[in-house]
Amino acid sequence: MGMRARATEDSRAWIYDWNVGPGAPGRPPYPVELNDETLRDGLQSPSVRHPTVEEKKEILHRMADLGIHRADIGYPGSSSRALMDVVALAREIDACRLPIRPNCAGRTAEPDIVAIAEAQQRSGVAIEAALFLGSSPIRQYAEGWDLDFLLRTTEQAVKRARSLGLEVMYVTEDTTRARPAHLRALYRAAVEAGASRICLADTVGHATPWGTRRLVRFIRRELGPHVKIDWHGHRDRGLDLINSLSALEAGCNCVHACGLGIGERVGNTAMDLLLVNLKLLGWIEQDLRSLPAYCEAVSRATGIPIPCNYPVVGKDAFETSTGVHAAAIAKAFRKGDWWLANRIYSGVPADEVGREQVITVGPMSGQANVAFWLERHGLPVTQEAVERVLSAAKLADRVLTDEEILAALQPLVQKVG
Numbered sequence: 096m097g098m099r100a101r102a103t104e105d106s107r108a109w110i111y112d113w114n115v116g117p118g119a120p121g122r123p124p125y126p127v128e129l130n131d132e133t134l135r136d137g138l139q140s141p142s143v144r145h146p147t148v149e150e151k152k153e154i155l156h157r158m159a160d161l162g163i164h165r166a167d168i169g170y171p172g173s174s175s176r177a178l179m180d181v182v183a184l185a186r187e188i189d190a191c192r193l194p195i196r197p198n199c200a201g202r203t204a205e206p207d208i209v210a211i212a213e214a215q216q217r218s219g220v221a222i223e224a225a226l227f228l229g230s231s232p233i234r235q236y237a238e239g240w241d242l243d244f245l246l247r248t249t250e251q252a253v254k255r256a257r258s259l260g261l262e263v264m265y266v267t268e269d270t271t272r273a274r275p276a277h278l279r280a281l282y283r284a285a286v287e288a289g290a291s292r293i294c295l296a297d298t299v300g301h302a303t304p305w306g307t308r309r310l311v312r313f314i315r316r317e318l319g320p321h322v323k324i325d326w327h328g329h330r331d332r333g334l335d336l337i338n339s340l341s342a343l344e345a346g347c348n349c350v351h352a353c354g355l356g357i358g359e360r361v362g363n364t365a366m367d368l369l370l371v372n373l374k375l376l377g378w379i380e381q382d383l384r385s386l387p388a389y390c391e392a393v394s395r396a397t398g399i400p401i402p403c404n405y406p407v408v409g410k411d412a413f414e415t416s417t418g419v420h421a422a423a424i425a426k427a428f429r430k431g432d433w434w435l436a437n438r439i440y441s442g443v444p445a446d447e448v449g450r451e452q453v454i455t456v457g458p459m460s461g462q463a464n465v466a467f468w469l470e471r472h473g474l475p476v477t478q479e480a481v482e483r484v485l486s487a488a489k490l491a492d493r494v495l496t497d498e499e500i501l502a503a504l505q506p507l508v509q510k511v512g
Contacts, residue, residue, distance in 0.1 A: 110438065120344040127378050128164045128349035129366070130325065133393055134184070135167040135200050136363055137353035146396035148180050152187045154354070154396060157389035159193040161370060162381035165349065167225060168197045171214045172207035178214060185218035198223035198264060203252035212259035224261040225294065226252050230277060231269035242277055246284050253288035264325065266294040271302040271310060279317050292323035295347075297338065300331025300361075304341040311345035327351040328364045335364040340372065354393030355401065371407050371443060384449035406443070413445040414453040416494050418461025421454045425467040428452075456484060457494035464488075468500065480507055 134151055137143070146154070151168075158166055168185060171178040185197050199214060201207030203226045215222040228248060229238065235245070249265065256263045265285035267273060282293050295310060302310070307326070314324060326342035328335045328351070339350040356365030367390050373379040390408040394401050403410045415421050420440045427436035436452055437444040445451050454467045465481045465488075474480070487503040488495055495503075 109435075120340070123343040123378060124346055125343075125348045127343055127373060129162075129369070130165040130167065130198070130349050130351045131158050131163045131353070131366055132167045132327070132351050132363060133158075133354040133357065133366070135169050136327075136351075136359060137357040137393075137397070139359040140357045140362065140397070140399070141360075142399065143357060144396075144398035148183050150392075150396035151180060151184055153392050154389075155184060155187060155193060155195065156191070157385065157392045159195055160385040161383065161389055162379070163195065163366070165196045165198060165223075167200055167351075168222075170200045170207075172201050172204075172210035178210055181214045181222075182218045185214060185220040185222060189218070189220045196221075196223065198225045200225045200227065200266075202226070203228045203248050205255065208252060208256050208259065208261070212256070212261055215261065221262065223264055223292075224256045225264045225266055226256060227266035227268050227294075227296070228252075228281075229269055230267035230281060231272040232274060233272065234269050242280065245277070245281060249281055249284045250288045253285050253290050257289040262292075263290040264292040264294055264323075265290040266296055266325075266327070268296050269298045269301075270295040271297045271306060272299075275313060278314065282314065282318060282322075286318065286322055292325060292348075293318070294325035294327055294351075295342070296327040297329055297335075298327075300329035300335065302328070302338050303332075303334060304337045307338045307341040308345040311342050311347055315346040323348045325349040325351060329359065330356055330362050330364065331360060335362075336368055336372065339364045339369055340376075343378070355390055355399060355405075357393070357397060357399055367408060368406055371448060374447070375443070383447060387449045407448050407450070412443075413441060413450050414455055415440065416455040416457035416464060417459045418464060421467060422461060422463035424452055424454060425463050428467070455494045456488045456500060458489055458491055460485065460488050472497075474504070477507075480504060483507065 133154060138145055169177050169181040171181045181199055188195055188197055197220065199211045199222050201211050201224055208224060211222060211224045228245060253263050253265060267278065267281060285293060295314060324347045326339060326347045328338045342350060352364040352366035352369045354366050356362040367386055370383055374381060374383055387408050390401060401409055406412060423439050424436055427439050433446060437446050454464055456464045456468055462481050462485060465484045466476045469476045469480060484500050484503045
């Protein structure tokens with residue numbers, strides 16, 4: 096029997112969704128924009144290998160496949176190599192007509208601003224300058240700064256960038272620990288000097304979902320609907336993903352994230368998990384079947400392995416060796432129903448993210464696991480075959496490989512021969 100897809104309306108009959116209804120967040124007030132920081136903030140991870148420019152280009156193409164709108168393509172002020180890579184990536188976007196708007200990070204300092212302008216001039220591609228400056232009292236104390244210094248620096252930097260033909264996103268570092276009055280003054284100064292976008296940065300992963308919501312709503316009231324607001328989150332407390340969703344619901348236009356959540360210290364919001372959750376919430380419509388290819392490209396380029404138990408793209412994400420679970424999935428497959436098979440034991444439908452359900456055989460397995468494995472490999476399902484494989488599995492300390500299952504079946508093959 097061929098597999099069929101169930102009509103979307105039927106989902107309401109088979110899944111009661113406690114995630115909707117009273118108390119659930121509404122849709123974001125603005126269309127969701129995504130800014131990929133893998134090639135800049137992601138590469139600040141202490142454990143990454145810095146990719147070649149060709150590897151960076153592949154990641155850019157994978158971003159485009161997923162409908163990611165914007166990308167930080169580097170920090171050209173950090174070195175001549177970084178500048179050359181930024182120019183090459185900007186040219187790649189232009190030559191291949193990738194639907195991605197590039198930006199580059201830089202301090203509110205002359206050398207960094209000039210480097211971004213040089214990258215824009217050499218590539219012939221518009222590059223937004225993401226200029227950052229510390230804003231919290233603790234940072235001010237450590238640096239010996241005061242508000243007057245921050246305001247002067249902000250105004251001079253934004254005006255200088257604009258004079259060089261750069262669009263500006265003004266980024267306050269450590270926004271989530273900064274005083275409201277200081278943020279109000281800094282953002283107004285940046286906008287008046289010519290910044291078209293501002294970014295709230297949870298630089299040390301301090302924020303909670305309710306703190307994020309409160310901060311975003313405050314800034315939106317102060318700046319009005321015409322200034323674009325970004326959210327840049329870190330995962331020090333493991334709240335990066337929910338904070339990003341809260342920021343969008345509260346009125347941010349764009350959220351920043353990195354492939355596999357790589358980045359400074361323990362990393363940034365994971366772009367892959369953000370995409371999946373936005374799609375399941377109905378907040379975006381992107382086709383996510385190329386998500387594994389994006390994550391694999393990031394992993395290869397940076398030398399960061401994908402953990403087996405990593406959500407959605409990890410090896411184990413859609414694999415089960417547990418008897419009860421496998422039995423339910425196998426029954427769905429035998430009904431010829433993809434919709435059911437991809438949801439009976441999965442909160443994320445495997446087919447929507449380019450994956451498929453896998454049933455393996457191990458110490459926790461039952462007869463259903465073995466029977467399903469035999470069916471999928473075109474082998475006869477007999478009681479003796481099931482018992483032989485299951486006996487081997489119960490003696491093992493892990494899931495059996497295909498070779499080990501075939502070895503357990505070998506006496507039967509010889510008997511038939």
